[in-house]
Amino acid sequence: MKLALLHPGQMGVTIGIAAKDSGHSVSWLRAGRSHETTERATAAGFGSCGTLSDLLARSDGIVCVCPPAAAMTVAQSVVAAGFDGIYLDANAIAPHTARQIHALLGDCYVDGGIVGPPAVREGSTRLYLSGPHAITAANWFAGGLLEAITIEGAPGAASALKMCYAAYTKGTSALLLAIRALAESEGVTAPLLDEWAISQQGLADRSAQAATGTAPKAWRFAGEMEEIAATFAAADLPDGFHEGAADIYRRLTDLKGVRSPSLADVLERLNAKR
Ligand SMILES: NC(=O)c1ccc[n+]([C@@H]2O[C@H](COP(=O)([O-])OP(=O)(O)OC[C@H]3O[C@@H](n4cnc5c(N)ncnc54)[C@H](OP(=O)(O)O)[C@@H]3O)[C@@H](O)[C@H]2O)c1
Numbered sequence: 001m002k003l004a005l006l007h008p009g010q011m012g013v014t015i016g017i018a019a020k021d022s023g024h025s026v027s028w029l030r031a032g033r034s035h036e037t038t039e040r041a042t043a044a045g046f047g048s049c050g051t052l053s054d055l056l057a058r059s060d061g062i063v064c065v066c067p068p069a070a071a072m073t074v075a076q077s078v079v080a081a082g083f084d085g086i087y088l089d090a091n092a093i094a095p096h097t098a099r100q101i102h103a104l105l106g107d108c109y110v111d112g113g114i115v116g117p118p119a120v121r122e123g124s125t126r127l128y129l130s131g132p133h134a135i136t137a138a139n140w141f142a143g144g145l146l147e148a149i150t151i152e153g154a155p156g157a158a159s160a161l162k163m164c165y166a167a168y169t170k171g172t173s174a175l176l177l178a179i180r181a182l183a184e185s186e187g188v189t190a191p192l193l194d195e196w197a198i199s200q201q202g203l204a205d206r207s208a209q210a211a212t213g214t215a216p217k218a219w220r221f222a223g224e225m226e227e228i229a230a231t232f233a234a235a236d237l238p239d240g241f242h243e244g245a246a247d248i249y250r251r252l253t254d255l256k257g258v259r260s261p262s263l264a265d266v267l268e269r270l271n272a273k274r
Contacts, residue, residue: 001025001140004049004059006074007033008041012065014119015090015127017044018144019063029055052081061086061140065114068092069223075101088112088137090127092166094227095156096234102131102155110137111155113162119146130157163231167242170221171228173210174245180207180263181270211266216259218252225249 001024005016008028016026027047030038041048049055056062062083064074071091078087087105089098090112098111110133116125127148129137138148151157183192196203214221225246229239251269255261 001060002027002058003140004028004055004062005041005046006062006064006078007066008037008044008046009065010040011114011118012063013040013044014125015063015065015114015141015146016041016046018119018141018146020045021145022139022141022143024140027055027058052077056081056083059083059085061137062088063140064089064091066091067220067223068227072097072101075104079104084108086110086133086136088129088140090114092162092224092227093159094163094231094234095160096230097227098156098159107132109155110134111158112137113158113165115162115165119144121145123147128158128161131155134158160231163228166224167228167232170214170224171242171245173214174221174225174248175241176203176207176210177214177266177270178244178248180211181267184267185271208263211263212260214249215252215255215261215266216257218249219256222246222249222253 003019003024003026005012005026005028008016020026025047027049028041029052030048030050049058056078062078062085064071064087066074068091071089071093075087075089086108088110089101092113102109102111110129110131113128114125115128119125122145125146127141127146129148129150130153134150138150141148151161183189193204225242229242229246232242233239248270252266255265255269
């Protein structure tokens with residue numbers, strides 16, 4: 001198959017490499033992309049195209065891996081360009097956003113959700129897929145480091161699974177950062193860490209890791225938390241946890257791309273007067 005990858009970000013490039021390692025050709029769209037994306041795509045040996053229409057004309061299938069907030073716009077641009085092959089959206093979007101993209105693309109749409117870090121190690125990363133063509137899309141990755149798993153259900157099921165998973169992982173990271181910021185603001189960090197060492201072992205390390213691990217990607221996590229909050233609201237469950245998590249990550253957006261920011265850097269931004 002000739003696949004188009006929109007776009008080769010940190011996760012996306014490994015999804016493209018998994019398709020290439022499964023015997024498919026992978027091309028990407030240069031227009032509008034940063035130096036970092038260009039470097040990743042070039043290093044991976046993907047074919048490059050200058051315009052969306054050229055890219056779509058030479059592709060049988062599309063894999064969309066981009067910031068969740070951009071997923072709908074990317075799908076709309078592909079529909080506007082007249083593409084009618086299989087379209088896999090693998091972004092962290094709410095199931096109702098997935099269903100809107102399904103309505104836009106019809107049954108050639110495959111809903112996906114990725115769990116795990118960029119797929120550079122066997123067994124680390126799973127791509128859940130749902131919808132009538134889920135098996136076709138799973139075959140795009142049959143030979144690479146990414147494990148593609150089809151699940152029961154219409155388009156929206158894979159996204160719902162991803163929302164439930166990230167609601168816990170990224171939601172609890174935001175909660176720990178909020179608690180560390182509150183303890184700092186109230187001057188009780190030392191006794192809180194002492195108490196955690198007695199009764200909640202691991203939380204001190206986990207909160208420090210949450211700072212260094214999530215802050216560089218917080219700009220993107222804010223949108224993902226909003227998708228999760230909307231998923232809770234649509235199920236008539238409280239959306240406040242993840243609206244709060246979105247606010248925590250929004251306060252860290254200027255740490256985008258900063259390598260290993262310290263816990264102190266993160267707490268300073270969370271506690272900055274607004
Ligand atoms: N990274 C992970 O560990 C991980 C884990 C699970 C799921 N995911 C999911 O994978 C998706 C992307 O993750 P990633 O790690 O590849 O992100 P990333 O490294 O931030 O890359 C995003 C890619 O999308 C492009 N992009 C930026 N703004 C865009 C816009 N407005 N419209 C279209 N494309 C845009 C970027 O191009 P520029 O370089 O030009 O900005 C880049 O090529 C997300 O839905 C995320 O939830 C990621």
